[in-house]
Amino acid sequence: MGGGQLNCPSPCKFGVSIVNAPVKAPEASAKEALVLFMPSGKRGRFAVGTPVLEAARTLGVYVESVCGGRATCGRCQVEVQEGSFAKHKIVSSLDHISHKGPKEERYDRVRGLPEGRRLSCSATIQGDLVVDVPQDVQVNAQVVRKAATNRVIERNAAVQLCYVEVEEPDMHKPLGDLDRLKAVLEKDWGWKDLLIAPHLIPQIQGILRKGNWGVTAAIHRDMDSSRPFIIGLYPGLKNEAYGIACDIGSTTIAMHLVSLLSGRIVASSGTSNPQIRFGEDLMSRVSYVMMNPDGREAMTKAVREAVNKLIGKVCEEGDVDRHDIFDCVFVGNPIMHHLFLGIDPTELGQAPFALAVSGPLQYWAHEIDIEVARGARLYTLPCIAGHVGADAAGATLSEGPYRQDKMMLLVDVGTNAEIVLGNSTRVVAASSPTGPAFEGAEISSGQRAAPGAIERVRIDPQTLEPKFRVIGVDKWSDEDDFGEAAKATGVTGICGSAIIEVVAEMYLSGIISEDGVIDGAMTERSPRIIANGRTFSYLLHDGEPRITVTQNDIRAIQLAKAALYAGVKLLMEKQGVETVDTIRFAGAFGSFIDPKYAMVLGLIPDCELSEVKAVGNAAGTGALMALLNRTHRREIEREVARIEKIETALEPNFQQIFINAMALPNKIDPFPKLSQAVTLPPRKNVSEDGVAGDATPRRRSREDRAARRNRE
Amino acid sequence: MGGGQLNCPSPCKFGVSIVNAPVKAPEASAKEALVLFMPSGKRGRFAVGTPVLEAARTLGVYVESVCGGRATCGRCQVEVQEGSFAKHKIVSSLDHISHKGPKEERYDRVRGLPEGRRLSCSATIQGDLVVDVPQDVQVNAQVVRKAATNRVIERNAAVQLCYVEVEEPDMHKPLGDLDRLKAVLEKDWGWKDLLIAPHLIPQIQGILRKGNWGVTAAIHRDMDSSRPFIIGLYPGLKNEAYGIACDIGSTTIAMHLVSLLSGRIVASSGTSNPQIRFGEDLMSRVSYVMMNPDGREAMTKAVREAVNKLIGKVCEEGDVDRHDIFDCVFVGNPIMHHLFLGIDPTELGQAPFALAVSGPLQYWAHEIDIEVARGARLYTLPCIAGHVGADAAGATLSEGPYRQDKMMLLVDVGTNAEIVLGNSTRVVAASSPTGPAFEGAEISSGQRAAPGAIERVRIDPQTLEPKFRVIGVDKWSDEDDFGEAAKATGVTGICGSAIIEVVAEMYLSGIISEDGVIDGAMTERSPRIIANGRTFSYLLHDGEPRITVTQNDIRAIQLAKAALYAGVKLLMEKQGVETVDTIRFAGAFGSFIDPKYAMVLGLIPDCELSEVKAVGNAAGTGALMALLNRTHRREIEREVARIEKIETALEPNFQQIFINAMALPNKIDPFPKLSQAVTLPPRKNVSEDGVAGDATPRRRSREDRAARRNRE
Secondary structure, eight states: OOOOTTOOSSOOOSOEEEOOSSOOOOOOOSSEEEEEEETTOOEEEEETTOBHHHHHHHHTOOOOOSSSSSSOSOTTEEEEEOEEEGGGTEEEOGGGBOOOOHHHHHHHHHTOOOTTEEETTTOBBOSOEEEEOOSOOOOSOOOOOOOSOOOOOOOBOSEEEEEEEOOOOBTTBOOOHHHHHHHHHHHHHOOOSOEEOGGGGGGHHHHHHHTTTEEEEEEEOOOTTSSOEEEEEEESOOOOOEEEEEEEOSSEEEEEEEETTTOOEEEEEEEEOGGGGGOSSHHHHHHHHHHOTTHHHHHHHHHHHHHHHHHHHHHHHHTOOGGGEEEEEEEEOHHHHHHHTTOOOGGGGSTTOOOSOOSOEEEEGGGGTOOSOTTOEEEEOOOOBTTBOHHHHHHHHHHOGGGSSSOEEEEEOSSSEEEEEEOSSOEEEEEEOOOSGGGTTTSTTBOOSOTTEEEEEEEOTTTOOEEEEETTOOSOTTSTTHHHHTTTTOOOEEOHHHHHHHHHHHHHTTSBOTTOOBOGGGGGTOTTEEEETTEEEEEEEESSSEEEEOHHHHHHHHHHHHHHHHHHHHHHHHHTOSSOSEEEEEHHHHHHSOHHHHHHHTSSOOOOGGGEEEEESHHHHHHHHHHHBHHHHHHHHHHHHHOEEOOGGGOTTHHHHHHHHHSSSOSSOOOHHHHHHSOOOOOOOBOTTSOBSOOOOOOOOHHHHHHHHHHO | OOOOTTOOSSOOOSOEEEOOSSOOOOOOOSSEEEEEEETTOOEEEEETTOBHHHHHHHHTOOOOOSSSSSSOSOTTEEEEEOEEEGGGTEEEOGGGBOOOOHHHHHHHHHTOOOTTEEETTTOBBOSOEEEEOOSOOOOSOOOOOOOOOOOOOOOBOSEEEEEEEOOOOBTTBOOOHHHHHHHHHHHHHOOOSOEEOGGGGGGHHHHHHHTTTEEEEEEEOOOTTSSOEEEEEEESOOOOOEEEEEEEOSSEEEEEEEETTTOOEEEEEEEEOGGGGGOSSHHHHHHHHHHOTTHHHHHHHHHHHHHHHHHHHHHHHHTOOGGGEEEEEEEEOHHHHHHHTTOOOGGGGSTTOOOSOOSOEEEEGGGGTOOSOTTOEEEEOOOOBTTBOHHHHHHHHHHOGGGSSSOEEEEEOSSSEEEEEEOSSOEEEEEEOOGGGGGTTTSTTBOOSOTTEEEEEEEOTTTOOEEEEETTOOSOTTSTTHHHHTTTTOOOEEOHHHHHHHHHHHHHTTSBOTTOOBOGGGGGTOTTEEEETTEEEEEEEESSSEEEEEHHHHHHHHHHHHHHHHHHHHHHHHHTOSSOSEEEEEHHHHHHSOHHHHHHTTSSOOOOGGGEEEEESHHHHHHHHHHHBHHHHHHHHHHHHHOEEOOGGGOTTHHHHHHHHHSSSOSSOOOHHHHHHSOOOOOOOBOTTSOBSOOOOOOOOHHHHHHHHHHO
């Protein structure tokens, strides 16, 4: 069924012997030559006269080609490396590749071939060669606005474009137009048992005749039905096909637009999820569905419309026609996943949190109302569990705990944190109800990350005076002209990353105890500590509005971080480990918080700080990988089936772990690696009403003060 | 992939040894018994205690079951034959089957089990048995209005209903509802790699809960994509599934409604093709498309609407809900096929008569706007050539020239005759442009078959006086009270079958020569022969209207029959045969004409008259076969690919064969077998103006006259 990446445009006519290292002496015979492809390092001996493209395919080196060796699409460009490659025992020279023939000359004249580039379908092997297969064959004037990821994703897209010349109808051979099209697609490209998208059937006649029997078929070779499908058909040579990878978050929808033929990210953009108007967080959206008869439908419609608008946005940015998008990959948390697919999420709001579907799904994009090419397909990654969604699967694919031996912790913090822990031996996953505190909700002066929001905080351990930065202003609050610089934005509240920092700094400066209680005795040391009924607050900014951190705020953060840590800790117990080797923070929250403060707070377990990395929208990167390489789909489907899901609420010791995790950083777990980087304050007991039990004056070493200065 | 007809409801728990004839002495051991299933004749030894259903499935005997052995669907009924079956060496007795258990008793009490019937899922083998598997297990009160065909079609429908009890969701095992449904369908019924119709995805949750986790899945196991599909899902036990087989003719659309679970034809009906308002015949419809920008769309809409109405009609007749129809098979000539599928038929109106699609196609029925179950599938048989359509493929499947050794001629006469000739070695096909003469068009007094139309004609060879019958009247025109009886209908014209007869009778009675010229000399013998300008006419009915057969009418019939015969003859030449062994007339025309007259006219080649059979709507029967048994789909797909298509117009000797075929019965071909049954008149030459060149008085033997009397 269906060719892989090795579909020869025509049956191989040249003998080949694949050479495995160690290579024999490169005594190129009069008839054979040694060819090494870079960067793959694959090599083999080929008869002189073999087209370079054919040699590449024989070796399994992926070189794109749409025109099937007619030197018209320009997708199969390569570069000859000149010189003596001692390590490979090859002397590669431009004399060892054929001169440009008339077809290649014509392409160069009409379309322009960059200096040094050759069309591998036309250039033939004349002697030993080192051939570079460039990663960015640019054929049309694609504009690259953003590099969403530095990762190089090996390409094996589900959609391939294949130009063919169809036999004209003949009264003696009454095969239909479609049937002759299929026959030549099998003959030239190796596609067997092709099916066709039904909407194309009435169009075939016209397209074949308009193209004067030369047409380009878009073939989808990753249909859930196993058989390859003709999903698009165009007169003449069509030389571009795009795909989108999309992560539907509760707050933000993020999308990449990418060329399926070059792997190039053409545009990346995001938009807010319009479902917010039905409810800020996931559970309020589930409630909306439960309370309103048309709630599910309205939210499905809203998110699909937003996705369609975002497609318009990335297409405009990339100067791409949305009807040239042939493949779409979506991820999202389970509730977003269900609502996007038109499935009632009510079951996910109550035990046993049953998913309607956990496996991967495929649709025609139009079945989900996504406005792209009529024959485009849509793939959703599998969900791991009722609260660990396709987004977590995407992040898992992106970070690949199962691909390495280190014990990797992968957390995506939202109102519900998704936690994955494991290595190549075993991967476990859970979710923890962290609530919205990390997003600034439930915090007295909390707000979403937006201009004017405090995003960084430092507290001088001696004076207890704070300094901070706000989003949209470059200066720290203690710098000259901060007031002038902040005029436009104002200082409006505290966003998630700053909440982590201010609580951690309050702890490090002794304002709060390890139990998170603001020490009332501190009122003597600083006017910033102020009584607030029976408890105390810390005055962060005495302006309009007045921004304080209250005891309740600290409790909210403690509850949230304890929930996350308890989930992580349970997974560590399942894995039988005391520490993790490496930590990945996925999601926007992870990108803005300082790993050190997260660890001081005990949000994450002890670990080398250099091993704590923010990976941005890893879910989206996973979607992109699944879009560009269909083997990644099989990979994550297989891994998700293997992942063990832990329902934290059902674990008997969850409660105790949670209580221990309320303390900063933790009541019983040591943080030795953190302690090497940061001097944690001595333990100090303060009762709930702010009276210190241990009033030992704080002692700080010079080193510590120096370290703090460096930090800033 | 996907179970066949042998899906055991649970893994076989009993040993089995299949016995091939000759059977050993039936010494039923204490542990094993011999069971023979009728009418299939399959048999084997089974451990005592094996359920009869399981024994049947082990042997490949098709016994339906929906409930999976729960004794609730009643589909698996069998009957034990009592007595000593010497030929099979089996003594079968009711004592050799278990008594009804509580489940079977309950079914009998609630639903009623016919006398002698047992549920094979519950009854177990206790000794040697002869078990009859009835062909008409009636579970609901299905009304059988018509038996469309006497043929017994072995059942292997594409759709199967499978009741399962799905595991409830569990926080420890986060598989989705769909995923647990698939798991149990694999466990209980053997379905692997199931896919699901996308519209069902949002419904799964509700259906599972409504059925309290007991649901019936409709599985389609003949998807073009190879993987089985869940196309319907119902709470609890769903115990009926229907299909339609439909032949879209240019004039009439015919349909069977059939139970896919019992094979029973529930209703058969027809309606006229509303495209007639765009053009009477095929070519005028193609012209309409060419002349009108919306012509194709309007005709597609018209035929789909008519099909939907006809579905309503058969459903009403059979008391069936149209949403219980899960599978549809369509046939039609190429132009009807294309218009139904929304394909422009213009290319079929001009050389090289290119089909847009010749192979079989599958759709979701709703993609073609057919209103049945939302997940129903639609299959079209392949077309053989540009003028030999899916209807001819259906007729070929029904009559099966390739299944036997006789040289079979299969003709479907319409404005374009489709001709198939062959046997198990080789089959060839062609079409011939017979024009509309056989349908009464182009004939001065011609009309469609309708009340008042003359349908039978005899001419007394002595007096040259005619007698005839009209549609809707039982009496011949020379009988008493014919005038009274025909008062309601009148005598309005001549329909197709009578045109054949009157021309043949005119020839047999010497009124016309073998060249088809009305002999002017006959005016002396009868006032029925009347001058009509330079030529002569025969007065068939002197009423209002006055019905005559003109020289032009005879020419039209000669051209039509010569076209058909020339096509047949060319195929005979391709096959290298001088005669055919057996002839099948498909279509309405074939059902009404008398084979003898068709042969006297030279419409068909010489053959034993007993071997000329009208087979009615063989195209529709073929569609029915493909509906009830998916292996018939593979059969006709394979055979159509093998059939050699002859384009008659391209054959160099077509012209000469055609000219020879203008004569009655033929200028050069002898009709020895016809001559044994009918005395053909001596050759007589009459010039175009009706002057006989050979005025030899007609000599008729006494035997001939006696034969003619018998005929009448």
